[in-house]
């Protein structure tokens with residue numbers, strides 16, 4: 001037992017071969033379009049450095065990040081890559097764009113005016129024009145974009161390298177907003193004749209060739225997550241998260257466990273206490289509307305240990321979680337064992353659903369208390 005607790009409590013194993021394979025699969029599913037890599041939020045939590053190098057080696061040359069700081073971190077990792085910054089630019093940070101060759105995504109008329117002013121000071125620089133086709137998040141309105149396209153001074157005065165929009169409901173292929181957004185985007189991309197166009201995220205790639213245009217932007221699918229509701233996930237898991245068991249204890253029939261005593265035991269039981277809690281990304285989410293909390297798995301998440309699915313019991317606490325290991329042979333579970341939280345045996349999205357959230361949020365919430373091990377990808381075949 002001497003070295004059992006010498007290492008950090010929990011570990012993430014990140015399979016870069018799976019990451020590369022998933023990206024190539026999304027590229028193949030994108031047909032004639034190029035596929036970008038989406039590396040925002042530290043590459044969906046897995047680590048931007050390893051992800052960028054792997055996807056660059058796999059052939060990606062278009063990269064999306066959320067903000068300029070992420071773009072600056074990414075620049076040395078993808079020397080020939082085009083780096084698009086989704087938040088765009090505003091006063092004070094424009095040198096980051098010009099000095100690091102970052103391409104701002106222009107999301108509003110305000111950003112457009114500021115960018116044009118910055119050009120006259122810094123010289124010519126590429127940009128992406130984002131048009132809102134129905135999500136009402138970022139982008140010029142259709143009216144603003146169409147007016148810009150038909151400005152007689154264009155394209156000499158303003159020539160983006162890409163026109164993009166983002167789908168609100170691509171994870172639900174039957175949702176009528178998909179077709180409405182497609183029709184609007186066709187209109188705007190036609191108006192910006194000769195400019196490349198990009199509409200599809202991971203789920204959008206699955207909507208078919210009409211949605212692919214010139215460049216697709218698969219994120220979650222590359223990281224092994226579910227893109228389309230109700231569709232069997234064709235991707236390979238990239239992240240395996242494991243927590244270390246600190247103690248195994250017995251609870252007699254009729255006993256209870258954890259805060260609130262909500263886990264009641266109808267038989268003599270053994271529970272394993274794992275060193276993972278909401279501070280490691282098992283949180284509760286609060287939204288104005290639209291989260292699937294009321295469809296969540298009533299019995300909560302499962303872990304995987306010694307070849308079996310093991311139910312989580314009681315409340316997740318800040319640093320600790322309880323799993324019912326009564327069905328494993330006595331003495332099979334020892335302090336120091338690792339229980340898989342999600343990965344090869346327990347689907348990321350099953351755990352997310354159990355928590356009323358999505359795989360994206362689980363991945364990007366993991367935090368800093370895990371040891372990370374990267375399984376290298378083979379060289380490009």
Ligand SMILES: *Cc1c(COP(=O)(O)O)cnc(C)c1O
Nearest residue numbers: 038166201202203217218219220
């Ligand atoms: C995050 C993001 C993507 C990637 O979306 P996934 O659903 O993860 O594939 C694509 N485009 C934009 C604008 C995004 O913000």
